[in-house]
Amino acid sequence: MIFHPLILALFTASLLTGFMVVYAAVFGAQILRRWDLRSGSEIQLGLERKTYLVSTLLSYAFAAELLSLALFVFTADRIHGFFAGAMCAAGTLKADAFGYPALLLKATNAVLAGLWLIVNAADNKGFDYPLVRTKYAGLLAASPLILAEIALQTLYFLKLDPDIITSCCSTLFSQGGSSLGSELASLPIAPMRILFFASVVGSAALGLAFVRTGRGAGLLGVSSAATLAVSLLAMVSFISIYIYELPTHHCPFCVLQAGYHFIGYPIYASLFGGAIAGMGAGILSPFRKIPSLSAVIPGMQRKLAWTAAACFLVLAAIVIAAMAASHLTLPD
Amino acid sequence: MIALDRARKVFGQGRPNEFTALHETSLLIEADRMTVIRGPSGSGKTTLLSLIGCMARPTSGRIHVLGREITSLPERFLTEIRRRTFGFIFQQFHLIPGLTALENVILPAYPTGERRSVLEKRAAGLFELFDITAKSRSRVEWLSGGEAQRVTIARALINDPAVVIADEPTAHLDSKLSGEFMATMGRLRDEGRTVLIASHDPLVYDHPSVERVFHIRDGRIDGESR
Numbered sequence: 045m046i047f048h049p050l051i052l053a054l055f056t057a058s059l060l061t062g063f064m065v066v067y068a069a070v071f072g073a074q075i076l077r078r079w080d081l082r083s084g085s086e087i088q089l090g091l092e093r094k095t096y097l098v099s100t101l102l103s104y105a106f107a108a109e110l111l112s113l114a115l116f117v118f119t120a121d122r123i124h125g126f127f128a129g130a131m132c133a134a135g136t137l138k139a140d141a142f143g144y145p146a147l148l149l150k151a152t153n154a155v156l157a158g159l160w161l162i163v164n165a166a167d168n169k170g171f172d173y174p175l176v177r178t179k180y181a182g183l184l185a186a187s188p189l190i191l192a193e194i195a196l197q198t199l200y201f202l203k204l205d206p207d208i209i210t211s212c213c214s215t216l217f218s219q220g221g222s223s224l225g226s227e228l229a230s231l232p233i234a235p236m237r238i239l240f241f242a243s244v245v246g247s248a249a250l251g252l253a254f255v256r257t258g259r260g261a262g263l264l265g266v267s268s269a270a271t272l273a274v275s276l277l278a279m280v281s282f283i284s285i286y287i288y289e290l291p292t293h294h295c296p297f298c299v300l301q302a303g304y305h306f307i308g309y310p311i312y313a314s315l316f317g318g319a320i321a322g323m324g325a326g327i328l329s330p331f332r333k334i335p336s337l338s339a340v341i342p343g344m345q346r347k348l349a350w351t352a353a354a355c356f357l358v359l360a361a362i363v364i365a366a367m368a369a370s371h372l373t374l375p376d
Numbered sequence: 377m378i379a380l381d382r383a384r385k386v387f388g389q390g391r392p393n394e395f396t397a398l399h400e401t402s403l404l405i406e407a408d409r410m411t412v413i414r415g416p417s418g419s420g421k422t423t424l425l426s427l428i429g430c431m432a433r434p435t436s437g438r439i440h441v442l443g444r445e446i447t448s449l450p451e452r453f454l455t456e457i458r459r460r461t462f463g464f465i466f467q468q469f470h471l472i473p474g475l476t477a478l479e480n481v482i483l484p485a486y487p488t489g490e491r492r493s494v495l496e497k498r499a500a501g502l503f504e505l506f507d508i509t510a511k512s513r514s515r516v517e518w519l520s521g522g523e524a525q526r527v528t529i530a531r532a533l534i535n536d537p538a539v540v541i542a543d544e545p546t547a548h549l550d551s552k553l554s555g556e557f558m559a560t561m562g563r564l565r566d567e568g569r570t571v572l573i574a575s576h577d578p579l580v581y582d583h584p585s586v587e588r589v590f591h592i593r594d595g596r597i598d599g600e601s602r
Contacts, residue, residue, distance in 0.1 A: 084381060084383075084436055084437045085436055086435055089434065089435065089437075089448075092448050096451065171450070172448065173448070
């Protein structure tokens with residue numbers, strides 16, 4: 045099992061990311077302790093030279109972190125055939141105790157990695173390292189989560205046993221059960237539908253409003269985070285059943301399979317892309333007052349807001365298209 | 377004004393071949409003046425010019441050029457400063473063989489994105505100024521030493537820099553050409569540019585256009601004259 049090419053790829057990516065994060069975190073601690081741009085000391089000049097290298101390498105590590113979320117889910121889906129009872133990634137992830145916690149941490153860390161990349165991009169545009177402390181403080185805060193994710197992912201794959209009979213997604217995400225998946229599947233469809241479209245369209249509108257007026261980035265950030273949470277709930281609650289054309293099938297993973305034209309990938313990509321871009325626009329707002337960034341941050345925020353709006357509109361369009369094409373008819 | 381605040385440069389630090397090319401150095405080089413760094417070979421002249429011209433970073437200390445601190449700048453900002461602020465004239469000319477004099481001169485301006493016709497017009501003005509218009513379409517390997525030197529100066533000026541830096545510019549020139557070179561530098565100074573020359577040639581540091589001479593030896597400034 046462990047020698048499956050996809051699992052080896054994930055291990056390798058995790059090892060490299062873990063090494064880079066630990067190295068960068070140690071360097072970040074030095075930055076927080078010793079950084080003083082007014083000083084011309086050898087230590088300070090060494091830190092200035094090194095921070096560019098470290099943050100560049102870390103950018104690649106965090107970009108890999110974003111991709112590894114997709115690869116992790118793809119892998120979980122591809123290896124479901126090894127486990128009796130598993131029909132998709134839902135069953136594979138349930139095959140031992142570490143699958144879902146690993147997925148949850150990977151999703152969280154993907155968002156954090158995206159936000160760090162945005163802050164780093166802003167810092168690189170300032171001539172005086174304006175966000176160097178902020179981004180390394182963020183890294184230090186995120187590094188335990190990333191290391192925990194690597195540990196959980198490793199444990200998950202190591203503990204996988206093909207002899208174990210796992211649950212299929214119909215059981216995990218069935219209405220009426222007591223598990224978290226069942227509770228999500230039992231969420232009322234009509235209110236969730238309204239909440240989903242209101243949050244997605246609302247966030248897109250906030251993004252477009254920011255592009256036009258340059259105001260409301262903070263609100264866009266909060267709204268994008270809320271849209272991410274609501275959309276994930278909506279995926280289980282009602283989007284899935286329209287795609288499967290089955291009112292009892294709430295699985296958020298089967299949509300990643302060929303039988304459903306891999307529609308889950310564009311859905312999740314547009315959702316996470318929009319959420320990260322929208323939150324990124326919000327997170328940059330406090331830095332607009334920094335003199336060396338005041339000229340560049342508004343432009344970055346406009347691009348991010350535009351990206352968020354575009355992603356959310358694409359998400360809404362995919363879901364509407366899936367609902368329109370579905371033969372499922374739900375009672376009012 | 378160019379200001380060095382305890383700038384120091386060590387090569388191969390922490391290795392057996394560690395060498396301090398420039399010990400802690402603080403000095404002020406006034407704008408719109410012609411300044412010469414005078415010292416024997418291996419005294420640290422080129423290192424000092426490299427630090428000021430953003431071609432190397434100091435091991436410690438800070439350098440301010442025209443009011444801006446440059447040692448902390450990330451590389452992408454230094455590139456723009458090198459391109460816009462400094463014009464470099466090297467001892468070995470460093471012209472690119474196979475290209476014409478005109479192509480060599482406009483080469484540093486390519487990354488600015490200006491139209492080639494604009495660059496060629498500007499270069500033509502420089503060729504005329506240095507009386508080498510007839511050679512503009514000639515390959516640089518066909519030029520005499522004096523002509524190559526003037527092409528090098530034209531190349532240094534193509535981006536209209538505020539500071540002209542010359543490293544041992546007369547090392548390969550005879551006395552007549554050296555005199556012409558210094559006269560040209562004098563004209564550039566009169567136009568309001570800061571001229572900084574490293575040399576151990578008396579034809580340079582004794583030239584009447586030179587306003588200040590710093591003496592450097594063993595990586596330390598050990599005096600000044602004028």
